[in-house]
Amino acid sequence: MPAPESKEPKVEIKDEQMTDADTVEKPKSPEEIASLVLNDIKQNFGFLEKAAVNFEPRFSMRVLRGLGNLRRRLTPDILVNAVDAAYQSPSHRSAALILKYLGKEVSSMEIDESASGSSTPAVLPEIDIYLLVLLQVFLLDQGDIAKLNSFNDEAITILRGYNRRTLDALAAKMWFYYAHGKELNKQLVELRPLLLAVLRTSTLRHDTETRAMITTLLLRNYLHTQAISQAHQLVLKADFPESAATSVVARYLYYVGRIKAIQLDYSAANESLIGAIRKAPQTSYAAGFLQAAHKLKVIIELLMGDIPERSLFREPMYEKALSPYMELVKAVRIGEVPQFSEAIEKYGAAFKKDGTYMLILRLRQNVIKTGIRMMSLSYSKISLRDICIRLHLDSEESAEYIVAKAIRDGVIEATIDHEKGFMQSKEILDIYSTQEPNMAFHERIKFCISLHNESVKAMRYPMNQHRVELKNVEEAREREKELASEIQEGDIEDDDGDFDGL
Amino acid sequence: MSQKSFETRARELASAFAAKDYERCSHLLPPLKVTLSQLNILVPLLSSDLGLLAVARDILEIGALTAIFLRDDMLFSRYIAQLSPFYAMKDKIEPASSNEKKLIALRLLLLLSKNDIAEFHTELETLEDEADKDVYIRYPVMLERWLMEGSYDKVWKATTQRSEVPTEEFAIFADILVDTIRSEIATCSEKAYPSLPLMNAKHLLFFTEDDELVEFIGQRGWTARDGRIYFPQESTEPLESGIPMENIIENTLGYARELETIV
Numbered sequence: 077m078p079a080p081e082s083k084e085p086k087v088e089i090k091d092e093q094m095t096d097a098d099t100v101e102k103p104k105s106p107e108e109i110a111s112l113v114l115n116d117i118k119q120n121f122g123f124l125e126k127a128a129v130n131f132e133p134r135f136s137m138r139v140l141r142g143l144g145n146l147r148r149r150l151t152p153d154i155l156v157n158a159v160d161a162a163y164q165s166p167s168h169r170s171a172a173l174i175l176k177y178l179g180k181e182v183s184s185m186e187i188d189e190s191a192s193g194s195s196t197p198a199v200l201p202e203i204d205i206y207l208l209v210l211l212q213v214f215l216l217d218q219g220d221i222a223k224l225n226s227f228n229d230e231a232i233t234i235l236r237g238y239n240r241r242t243l244d245a246l247a248a249k250m251w252f253y254y255a256h257g258k259e260l261n262k263q264l265v266e267l268r269p270l271l272l273a274v275l276r277t278s279t280l281r282h283d284t285e286t287r288a289m290i291t292t293l294l295l296r297n298y299l300h301t302q303a304i305s306q307a308h309q310l311v312l313k314a315d316f317p318e319s320a321a322t323s324v325v326a327r328y329l330y331y332v333g334r335i336k337a338i339q340l341d342y343s344a345a346n347e348s349l350i351g352a353i354r355k356a357p358q359t360s361y362a363a364g365f366l367q368a369a370h371k372l373k374v375i376i377e378l379l380m381g382d383i384p385e386r387s388l389f390r391e392p393m394y395e396k397a398l399s400p401y402m403e404l405v406k407a408v409r410i411g412e413v414p415q416f417s418e419a420i421e422k423y424g425a426a427f428k429k430d431g432t433y434m435l436i437l438r439l440r441q442n443v444i445k446t447g448i449r450m451m452s453l454s455y456s457k458i459s460l461r462d463i464c465i466r467l468h469l470d471s472e473e474s475a476e477y478i479v480a481k482a483i484r485d486g487v488i489e490a491t492i493d494h495e496k497g498f499m500q501s502k503e504i505l506d507i508y509s510t511q512e513p514n515m516a517f518h519e520r521i522k523f524c525i526s527l528h529n530e531s532v533k534a535m536r537y538p539m540n541q542h543r544v545e546l547k548n549v550e551e552a553r554e555r556e557k558e559l560a561s562e563i564q565e566g567d568i569e570d571d572d573g574d575f576d577g578l
Numbered sequence: 579m580s581q582k583s584f585e586t587r588a589r590e591l592a593s594a595f596a597a598k599d600y601e602r603c604s605h606l607l608p609p610l611k612v613t614l615s616q617l618n619i620l621v622p623l624l625s626s627d628l629g630l631l632a633v634a635r636d637i638l639e640i641g642a643l644t645a646i647f648l649r650d651d652m653l654f655s656r657y658i659a660q661l662s663p664f665y666a667m668k669d670k671i672e673p674a675s676s677n678e679k680k681l682i683a684l685r686l687l688l689l690l691s692k693n694d695i696a697e698f699h700t701e702l703e704t705l706e707d708e709a710d711k712d713v714y715i716r717y718p719v720m721l722e723r724w725l726m727e728g729s730y731d732k733v734w735k736a737t738t739q740r741s742e743v744p745t746e747e748f749a750i751f752a753d754i755l756v757d758t759i760r761s762e763i764a765t766c767s768e769k770a771y772p773s774l775p776l777m778n779a780k781h782l783l784f785f786t787e788d789d790e791l792v793e794f795i796g797q798r799g800w801t802a803r804d805g806r807i808y809f810p811q812e813s814t815e816p817l818e819s820g821i822p823m824e825n826i827i828e829n830t831l832g833y834a835r836e837l838e839t840i841v
Contacts, residue, residue, distance in 0.1 A: 338700055339699065339700055438699075440727060476782075478729060484768075491772055511822065514826070518829055528840060
């Protein structure tokens with residue numbers, strides 16, 4: 077099973093390059109960097125406040141987008157300072173919790189406490205949760221799974237104490253890291269009841285973000301434990317909120333594609349994966365996800381009898397990850413069974429790791445079919461014996477059955493002469509005299525239209541803007557009316573003028 | 579409830595099964611299952627008595643195998659469904675089941691014989707590594723591969739020759755599978771050959787008696803004359819059917835509607 081999180085440290089090489097570039101650009105002392113990061117965090121507090129006050133999830137999303145960049149620069153000191161800035165009093169429940177897990181006991185903050193006085197001003201829940209998420213990320217990067225999990229348990233209790241729609245995006249993120257921690261701890265099955273319960277609450281509360289996130293987490297959970305039928309049931313029974321964050325939608329589509337592929341519904345799987353790839357963030361952060369999605373897509377295309385574009389394998393982001401798949405594609409394209417078996421032999425371990433091994437085994441028949449098709453195109457008449465030798469089949473008898481099946485499946489247009497033991501190809505139909513081009517054209521138009529519709533849906537519309545527009549429309553209509561009457565009048569005059577001219 | 583009588587009855591069932599008295603097994607099973615649910619171990623939970631769970635699992639396994647011998651597909655599927663939670667927590671139940679792989683392989687074979695390929699692959703995906711290694715599971719997997727690529731002769735050999743079939747339970751499916759491949763071959767032949775000598779057809783379709791072939795020809799609606807089978811030719815050429823007007827009109831109207839929303 078590949079790990080298709082968009083933000084997991086799967087692409088270490090890329091990450092290193094990025095940090096290198098950062099340090100080259102601005103060679104600064106650690107203190108300076110620390111203060112910069114702290115400033116960033118404080119700025120984010122401002123955004124969160126705006127989000128809460130204006131009920132505008134866009135700002136929270138923006139803060140979360142910066143998380144990937146921020147997490148690499150976090151240090152305990154920065155976090156302590158951030159907590160200091162946010163809570164004012166370290167005796168606050170979350171503050172105490174964070175400090176405990178940072179290994180900084182409250183004692184180090186005593187001066188501050190006396191300064192702020194005994195009153196504990198309420199902290200904005202958004203900021204509270206944001207800091208907790210920051211610490212989750214920090215602990216995850218530290219690699220201390222046990223610590224992360226025990227922190228997660230406490231942080232989740234705090235989260236579940238809140239019920240605010242402006243928290244949704246942050247809450248979803250927190251659940252993500254919560255589930256990730258459990259997964260690293262191999263507690264997948266134990267996690268399920270809790271996730272299902274949260275899915276119910278979030279659905280009741282119309283909490284789209286959490287609902288979408290939990291659905292994908294559950295799917296991942298099921299697929300990880302090979303519970304494909306449960307995953308399929310979940311997809312069927314639970315509505316996925318389309319309006320969720322795009323990265324979550326992308327992940328959901330990937331899982332759906334996987335399920336469909338396993339259940340042999342290749343065209344649906346392909347559609348889901350195209351969606352997943354298109355919706356995934358096209359940055360190096362998402363390289364792991366994109367690679368996994370492309371791997372699966374290559375296999376599905378092969379299973380459908382298509383050959384993936386060569387250019388895909390040349391892209392630097394995929395070149396290395398997809399090289400085993402390249403070998404497969406080559407074998408399928410020319411229909412060479414031995415080469416195909418060799419590729420499976422050689423890269424079997426890699427395919428198993430990617431979770432595509434079982435799908436790849438299904439490809440064998442496609443290889444044979446392509447082989448037969450190549451021969452049918454090249455020869456007008458070929459003996460079954462030769463087919464048998466070319467395809468490395470065990471017996472002529474097998475060859476006859478296989479060719480017969482290929483004819484029935486519409487792979488080739490031919491007949492078999494049993495007594496003389498040869499296959500005779502029929503004349504190749506002129507494809508332009510069939511419905512084929514029409515259908516292909518229809519497919520493309522459908523694709524373009526749905527692309528357009530999805531783009532329209534993906535656009536953001538500012539709230540209450542439609543009222544202003546309504547007013548504008550009214551005015552416009554007025555103007556149009558005036559214009560129309562003017563034109564009418566003008567028309568007559570113009571006509572007259574023209575006639576005059578004649 | 580008397581735990582003792584439960585255990586004696588469980589032993590009674592095991593001995594009846596060992597003696598291949600499947601009728602008796604089918605009578606013993608329902609009351610035992612009632613007891614299982616009374617003891618709260620019909621559905622395994624982490625809180626259940628782990629020692630008893632192994633007994634419960636063995637009972638259900640016998641039930642599943644009995645269903646196979648009695649050729650009751652539905653019953654078998656139900657038993658497998660009841661067994662799957664036991665297998666899901668197999669690392670907690672001691673001793674490990676010796677029948678698990680066999681039952682899963684039998685289920686795969688059942689799905690294959692029903693031509694439910696999607697379910698077959700869903701089930702197979704849960705096994706991943708074991709597909710190549712386990713003797714039992716290998717069998718349905720290879721059959722499926724051969725069926726898909728069209729090596730019907732290999733399927734024929736694997737299902738009818740005793741030495742190729744892992745255990746007697748698997749042989750029960752042979753009849754169904756032979757019917758499946760025969761009808762597959764028949765549909766393939768209709769497309770692939772214009773005509774075929776009777777003798778060769780008999781060989782291709784794995785018939786041993788001429789009568790069987792004649793009956794089969796009747797069923798498929800083929801015509802046999804002068805010692806050859808003539809397959810019904812497809813009379814409708816797609817080219818001559820003209821332009822599929824309705825389809826094109828429908829598509830074009832669709833485009834118009836979509837374009838209207840855009841402009």
